[in-house]
Amino acid sequence: MYIITSYAHIKHHQVAVNGELIFKTEPTHSLSEFLSEAYKSMGIIYPKFHKMDAQCKLGLLCTEFALQNSSFLTNSSLTKTAIVLSNSASSLETDRQYQASIADKSNYFPSPTVFVYTLPNIVIGEIAIKHKLTGENAFFVTEKMDAQLLVNYADILLGQYAEAAIIGWIEVDGDSYEAFIFLVENGEYLNKNVIFKPLNQSTVNQLYNQTLWTH
Amino acid sequence: MDALIEKLKKQIIEQLNLAEVNPDEVSADSPLFGEGLGLDSIDALELIVLLEKHYGIKIEDPKDGKVIFQSLRTMAEYIKAQGKG
Numbered sequence: 001m002y003i004i005t006s007y008a009h010i011k012h013h014q015v016a017v018n019g020e021l022i023f024k025t026e027p028t029h030s031l032s033e034f035l036s037e038a039y040k041s042m043g044i045i046y047p048k049f050h051k052m053d054a055q056c057k058l059g060l061l062c063t064e065f066a067l068q069n070s071s072f073l074t075n076s077s078l079t080k081t082a083i084v085l086s087n088s089a090s091s092l093e094t095d096r097q098y099q100a101s102i103a104d105k106s107n108y109f110p111s112p113t114v115f116v117y118t119l120p121n122i123v124i125g126e127i128a129i130k131h132k133l134t135g136e137n138a139f140f141v142t143e144k145m146d147a148q149l150l151v152n153y154a155d156i157l158l159g160q161y162a163e164a165a166i167i168g169w170i171e172v173d174g175d176s177y178e179a180f181i182f183l184v185e186n187g188e189y190l191n192k193n194v195i196f197k198p199l200n201q202s203t204v205n206q207l208y209n210q211t212l213w214t215h
Numbered sequence: 216m217d218a219l220i221e222k223l224k225k226q227i228i229e230q231l232n233l234a235e236v237n238p239d240e241v242s243a244d245s246p247l248f249g250e251g252l253g254l255d256s257i258d259a260l261e262l263i264v265l266l267e268k269h270y271g272i273k274i275e276d277p278k279d280g281k282v283i284f285q286s287l288r289t290m291a292e293y294i295k296a297q298g299k300g
Binding site: 045050051111116212 | 232233234235236253257258260261265268
């Protein structure tokens with residue numbers, strides 16, 4: 001049976017891991033400042049982080065928080081770990097930035113480093129590169145976090161095409177942002193002390209809707 | 216030449232978001248790609264844009280980039296040779 005072994009949620013300038021708030025900044029911080037502070041708090045050195053757009057930074061950080069203190073990566077095969085993500089705004093925020101950079105024909109210098117992030121699934125690539133994951137992947141654009149879709153797709157992959165999965169919702173649209181990532185592994189091979197959260201629509205919705213935020 | 220190299224260094228660090236790079240640790244002759252600053256292929260495109268935006272230099276043949284973008288010094292020499300530095 002496949003189970004959720006760890007999860008992280010980022011919203012309202014706060015980070016929660018496995019249902020506990022572990023990091024926050026002042027709500028007056030910009031998204032960029034918040035992401036930078038959250039990155040520093042992890043104590044990791046990954047210079048490529050600073051080159052990413054906000055959506056990739058958010059997705060990478062949320063994944064890192066979910067992986068922190070987890071044995072997911074040592075339990076899982078790099079070639080059999082799937083990444084399945086979703087959001088509603090696609091890459092709209094970076095699309096806007098790119099559009100702004102080419103709007104003035106007298107000052108027309110399209111930025112290649114902005115352009116490469118004008119696709120929503122680039123965040124999957126950034127997570128895969130960071131951890132050398134080469135398994136199946138998919139990115140869905142849906143109106144809201146659709147637990148049924150994510151769980152159904154994971155069910156198709158797990159057991160046949162993948163042994164573990166990083167799944168979630170990564171959304172950036174103007175000032176609005178949210179990231180929710182959960183890690184799925186085969187419960188049969190895990191230490192029995194691991195907290196048992198079966199992979200199903202009800203569990204995913206319950207974890208996603210936990211009220212954790214202090215502001 | 217030294218002033219142009221320092222200016223280029225600041226422009227590259229800013230434009231390429233090399234936030235964790237200490238400018239004092241980047242020498243004029245360090246390779247920009249691979250070791251040294253560790254830039255990648257997208258950064259190479261960004262360097263082409265930087266030359267056009269700040270110095271009005273258009274690199275028509277991408278093959279020239281291999282020579283021009285070896286180091287800060289080769290970039291500065293190229294800018295000077297174009298009469299733009």
